[in-house]
Amino acid sequence: xxxxxxxxxxxxxIGSCVIEKLLGQGGSSTVFLAQQSAPxxxxxxKVFLPHSYMNVQMQKEFYKRFLLExxxxxxxxxxxxxxxxxxxxxxxxxYIIMPYMPGGTLRDYVAxxxxxxxxxxxWYLEQIAGALDYxxxxxxxxxxxxxxxxxxxxxxxxxxxxxxxxAYMMQQETxxxxxxxxxxxxxxxxxxxxxxxxxxxxxQPLDGRSDIYSLGITLFYLLTGTLPFKADSTIAVxxxxxxxxxxxxxxxxxxxxxxTDSVIQKALAxxxxxxxxxxxxxxxxxxxxxxDVGTVYAIDPNGKPPSLQDKxxxxxxxxxxxxxxxxxPFVRVKSISHWFSLxxxxxxxxxxxxxxxxxxxxxxxxxxxxxxxxxxxxGLTVPPNVGDDNLKNNGDWPTGGTFFFADNQYHIQxxxxxxxxxxxxxxxxxxxxxxxxxxxxxxxxxxGADYYGVALRGSADQSRYYxxxxxxxxxxxxxxxxxxxxxxxYILAGGSAPSLFSKPGKSNTIIVxxxxxxxxxxxxxxxxxxxxTDRTNAALATGEVGFSVEEQGTEVMFxxxxxxxxHRN
Numbered sequence: 001x002x003x004x005x006x007x008x009x010x011x012x013x014i015g016s017c018v019i020e021k022l023l024g025q026g027g028s029s030t031v032f033l034a035q036q037s038a039p040x041x042x043x044x045x046k047v048f049l050p051h052s053y054m055n056v057q058m059q060k061e062f063y064k065r066f067l068l069e070x071x072x073x074x075x076x077x078x079x080x081x082x083x084x085x086x087x088x089x090x091x092x093x094x095y096i097i098m099p100y101m102p103g104g105t106l107r108d109y110v111a112x113x114x115x116x117x118x119x120x121x122x123w124y125l126e127q128i129a130g131a132l133d134y135x136x137x138x139x140x141x142x143x144x145x146x147x148x149x150x151x152x153x154x155x156x157x158x159x160x161x162x163x164x165x166x167a168y169m170m171q172q173e174t175x176x177x178x179x180x181x182x183x184x185x186x187x188x189x190x191x192x193x194x195x196x197x198x199x200x201x202x203x204q205p206l207d208g209r210s211d212i213y214s215l216g217i218t219l220f221y222l223l224t225g226t227l228p229f230k231a232d233s234t235i236a237v238x239x240x241x242x243x244x245x246x247x248x249x250x251x252x253x254x255x256x257x258x259x260t261d262s263v264i265q266k267a268l269a270x271x272x273x274x275x276x277x278x279x280x281x282x283x284x285x286x287x288x289x290x291x292d293v294g295t296v297y298a299i300d301p302n303g304k305p306p307s308l309q310d311k312x313x314x315x316x317x318x319x320x321x322x323x324x325x326x327x328x329p330f331v332r333v334k335s336i337s338h339w340f341s342l343x344x345x346x347x348x349x350x351x352x353x354x355x356x357x358x359x360x361x362x363x364x365x366x367x368x369x370x371x372x373x374x375x376x377x378x379g380l381t382v383p384p385n386v387g388d389d390n391l392k393n394n395g396d397w398p399t400g401g402t403f404f405f406a407d408n409q410y411h412i413q414x415x416x417x418x419x420x421x422x423x424x425x426x427x428x429x430x431x432x433x434x435x436x437x438x439x440x441x442x443x444x445x446x447x448g449a450d451y452y453g454v455a456l457r458g459s460a461d462q463s464r465y466y467x468x469x470x471x472x473x474x475x476x477x478x479x480x481x482x483x484x485x486x487x488x489x490y491i492l493a494g495g496s497a498p499s500l501f502s503k504p505g506k507s508n509t510i511i512v513x514x515x516x517x518x519x520x521x522x523x524x525x526x527x528x529x530x531x532x533t534d535r536t537n538a539a540l541a542t543g544e545v546g547f548s549v550e551e552q553g554t555e556v557m558f559x560x561x562x563x564x565x566x567h568r569n
Contacts, residue, residue: 006030006049014090015097017045024105024149029066033100036085042100043085047093063094070096075139080131082152082162101160103153106222110148116222118255118290124151124159125219125286129279131161132215136208136278144206146214147195148221193234193241194227198270201238209272212279216267219286224252228268242270245474251494258550260289262449265473391437391561396426406557412452412547413443413555424458424465424546431542432566435512441472441504443555450554451479454512457543466540467548468512468521476500478528480519484538492519492532499526515566517541 009019009032017034023044024031034045048066070087077083085097103109106124110116116124128151135141143150143161150163193201197213200206220228228246231237246268250261263285269275276282391397393405402421404411414421437454444450451469458465463485470478479494500523501508511522517539521528534540545563549556 006032006047009047014045014047014093014095015086015088017043017097019045034097036097044098044100046096046098048095049093066094066096072141076135076141078131078134080127080158080160081135082160098162101152102155103157105149106151106153106159106218107148109153110222110225115225115253118223118260121219121222122283122287122290123157124222125215126283127159128161128215128218129283132208132211132279136211142206142208143211143214144200145192145195146211146218147192148218149192151218193237194229196238196241197272198242199272201241207272208279209275209277212267212275212277212282213269213272215279215282216264216275219264219267220246220249223249223256226252245270248474248477251477251479257289258449258451260286262445262551263289265449389560390425390428390563391559396428398423398426409557409559410547410561411442411555411557412549414549414552421549422455422462422546423548424455424462424544426544428544429542430457430514430545430563430565432515433513434564434566435514435545436509436560436562437547437558438507438509438560440507440557440559441554442557443553444472444504445551445553450549450551452549452554452556453478453547454510455544455546455548456512456514457540458546459540459543464540465543465546466519468510468519469548469550470497470500470508470510470523472500472502476502476523478521478523480521480529480532482534482538482540490536490538492534493529495529497523497528499524499528513566 006022006025009030010021012019014034015036016038017036019032019034021033022030023033029046029048031044031046034043035041036043048063067087067089070084073081074084074087082098082101085099087094087096089095128146132143132146135143143163145163146161150161151159152162153159195214195217197206197210200210217228229237229240229244231240246265248258248261249256249264250258263282266285267275267282276285391408391410393399397403397405397410399405402413402415403423404413410423412421412423435454435456439452441450441452449471450473451471453467453469456466456468464483466480466482468478468480470476474496476497476499477495478497478500480492481494482490482492484490509522509524513520517535518531518533520531547556547558
């Protein structure tokens, strides 16, 4: 399609409208700005313009679909759905007359002004979610093409959803309106590949949860300015929608907390049953995640209900401060990065290989790569006994409620929502050392929010420390960060960790080596990342070690903790 397509209509009269200029193009239609004479007002007019490759029968089918959209959309009456003024046909060209929205589309807004703030994104999410729930629940309609280009902005910043019902709504209403169903077509089923749900890509039956997936990708784009899945062809993009987990927003944008991230990840679940069941639920969860940022709770070690506390409280005992810090907010402010670019490319290659070569061969290649790339480091075994096991119920590890010992193994079971359970080995300071511990996630959602790992060089009041965490989601991920107090986090590294065993109950051996301001990490014998050096003035030189578990309901068992000093030559 060229930009000149439809220019011949400029200055022409269609209905009661004089066409003034082209506003946009998409599919087999073009949208113009027009001046309507009765009543006198600016309007947008959408005209069906068949492609040259369409034969007479194809044009008739698209013509029916075009007018069916107008008929179906005219039944919708919601402040956030673009209404239809009128529709008809002139000189063989069907058209729809709609209100003119001077603010353009959300896609245009992001392209010219950049990503939305969290509050802006929530504002638009609330409006579009309301429109979708109305269409889904009141009329049984499914939009099937929710995307920023179909969200229009008024002069006051309000948004409306347009192009409603071009796909699945049409199939539901065709018999009632025309007396016979329209034949299916690839264009009808596919929608826009960048935003379609997995079931839509597979041509399966759809309901409102398909729109929730598309709304999740829309929110992803509004917050990052990029799409979670990219490829060189529509078929490849569709494969990614069906098979590949989306990247974590908390690793792509600075102010996305893992809890906020988990909300979007749930909306993008591959199975409809695993998503939010209504757009309103999605909006409510996202709104709650934003409201929870900055909240600090005090957790009673015996599991009593939490109470809000001033995070600068100085009158608490050292033990009470430890309990308070164990319930720090489930918020991570992280720097923008592109850690997922390479893993996503690799996943795409694996998907294509799976289609053309076979899953068995791909699996063999991956296993071979991991085995050959593993350094000669102790893997999933109990490390040599070079001292006492430091995980003992000796009073230096917090116990009660969230934290407990069972069979000489230390458990952390996070019982409260939106908090991180953090346990430090009190009264033991380490500078240059190697730490080995065996971990096992016994319970967890594996939705990208249930991180757990090792804390190191923590201050006595736990106001500053390093945190090395892993998560089974997405084939295994890791993150190394420094907490500088008052909610400030500094990200040193992060990315994929394919050597992590992701099955619940499976044991993983984590090794941490800290030498001055340089750190090396291994998971099951494979070194994760090159040596990481904290070159900032805020680098931590010494402190306590401990463990962390994120997300409510996640339980992790820690055992065989060995810490040995590194002696400099």
